Amino acid sequence: MQLSEQNTYTIQGIDPIRLTETYGSPLYVYDGATIRRKVAELQHAFSGVNMKIKFACKANTNLSILRLMREIGVELDVVSPGEFEMGKLAGYEGNQITFTPSGVPFSEVKTAVEAGAIVNVDSLPLLEWFGQTYGNTKPCLIRIKPNVAAGGNIKIMTAHADSKFGISVLLLDQILEIVKKYDIKIIGLHQHTGSDIKDAEPFLQVADILFETAKHFPDLEIIDLGGGFKVSYLPGDAVTDMELLGNKISERFKNFCSEYGRELQLWFEPGKFLVSESGYLLVTTTVVKEDPARNFVHVDSGLNHLIRPMMYGSYHHILNVSNPSGEEKPYNVVGYICETDTFATDRNLPEVRQGDTLAFLNAGAYGFSMSSNYNARFRPAEVLVDNGQEKLIRRRENLEDLLTSQEGL
Template sequence: MNSSTLIELTQQHGTPLYVYDGSIIRRQVKSLQDAFADVDMRIKYACKANTNLAILRLMRELGVEIDVVSMGEMQMALLAGYAPEQLTFTPSGVPFEEVREAVEAGAKINVDSLPLLEWFGQNYGDTQPCLIRLKPNVAAGGNAKIMTGHSDSKFGISVLLLDDIMNIVERYNLKIIGLHQHTGSDIKEADAFLQASEVIFKAAMRFPDLEIIDLGGGFKVSYKPGDTTTDMQRLGAEITRGFQDFCQSYGRELQLWFEPGKYLVSECGQLLVQATVIKEDPARDFVHVDSGLNHLIRPMMYGSYHHILNLSNPDGPARNYDVVGYICETDTFATDRELPEVRPGDILAFLNAGAYGFTMSSHYNARYRPAEVLVDEGEARLVRRHETLDDLLRTQLDLN
């Protein structure tokens, strides 16, 4: 989308505004499908990245299934038209009754702890198949906060406890139809996936009823101009080779699953904001904008980089700024960032905001959450309106 189109959208819908480009989602889905064309591969979109119903419906249209981590996400996926059998529930220490709800809804369950596996066996025995999430003890990812497969991670059951897993499986005659792992996020090299897959393939030989090997997600996307990304063709070729060898040793063809979230939606999204105050300080110059960590928390939470464009003055003289939000906390989007001169009223675009932007937003400082627009196949649709005071008060009871 060009700058004039984005500025026009802010004139129609105000700022801050999330804008998603459906053509990029289509491109990312196709790149994954093409890379694994030689195996029975299923994409299970990790919808915690972006749960807007319009995005979920587009994923369904593209043949992408869904991985959910809460009953709220499951209900949204069902509203978007997904069939229960297209859903995988991958909880992390949730109340067991939530797992029961997911079973009754018809989703596949991905068990992430020995206590849950025991409970599952006691309640369902051999009547309900499930997957098991293993922790392969492989450290990989953009930073420690988004690594999920290392030995100290809360996620999954350590592969070192495989004998304990087998004891429970055999005690209750559980039918384990899949093994799952997720190493982390922002993984550039194929080596981490290959290392984790070797662990899973070895463990898989102890489970006779497998239908699925799920290698998670975490593929790296481009954040800065010229940034490196996961070489999907190389990754596809190397994992396909290893998976085919495993299937031959196992004795039959299995499905290969991936659970990308950020990879599918990060680059499609931009958060459009307006510069409000330019504060020239002896130490540094600040650009204040009409948004904050309540709308895009990733820079403050993860130290993530979001490239920033000045859509209103792209050819202005270069200056260095701290770009900061309007929340009453340290609320910094970028430090000492070179931008074309920013003036009050200029529209700035924060790129790579399609994943974990709106879904991690909040009402902090009693601020409203922004609207969302999906641009796809030549049509720009408002898919979420700006919030109002009524939205902040909707669940409060003592209003008099």
């Protein structure tokens, strides 16, 4: 965002206040140029190897976002049949979609496989079933748990020993026994360490574990290192040095391929890295409550629209786009849900007045996709700004949407 001559902030030259006047408040807004820039950044960092990007679409499943990803050459990683169907509606072929389940019914895996998706097998029982069902007629990847703890906090770490995700590398003998028993066609190994990983070292550590494990599988085509690159939340926040990471992992990957005897493809599955910075949640101040203990700013949104601060303790930078030059004061910014839904505590903001528009930054990932109708509230509209055009990509919900699937009306 930048300051306009009218002393309000603009998003890529578009006034967020006008956007809320046009499409209502609260409102999710996504900047397509930012998504394109993040994809290009990752491609540049790994330009020296055969690399493929798979967007972890649980971060944002809007069809327009998925179509944009497809347009710029990014494939999909999905975790449910619903996401798989959304991928197909966005124009993806089944073989461009990877299905990475977590303890799902095997019927879901069968549906994905028979639609052409490549499955990441995440448990020994699923591997056994896959072998019994398909033998060597269908390819799959195996999700390895490397037993490495890394990430922003324990809720977003997915590769440590206590994590539910993947098959522990310590069970390699059992994995190999099942693979041999059914002659399963293993074309790749996958792991995902977690999210918000800043330093290169955890990526290198799990890469080395995966490369060593890969030596036991002679027919691999893919090494999938997941995602988890750190994005910037606070102004000047430290982020993953993608240039450094790209150079270090690419060097290790090339050495591995040389030892393995042929060139493999390196996959990454970023979600938040690609879309987080593109998104803004615009809200309107409903009440400013001056209390002896705190000053409270109430807004027309809550954990039903953006649950991350309550679920993960995540930080979202907040701008007062209506009064950016006002005198700064400390506020608790809170929602309208009948729960404790605090977006920010003791946050210094330019003076906030009733009716002011606030912008929550870094809301492009796990915002709308984790939203709900709690308190029978409607979910907001979504707008995509791309190539100088703004487009409503999801209308605001209404009461009919809440009642459509209910019986006895």
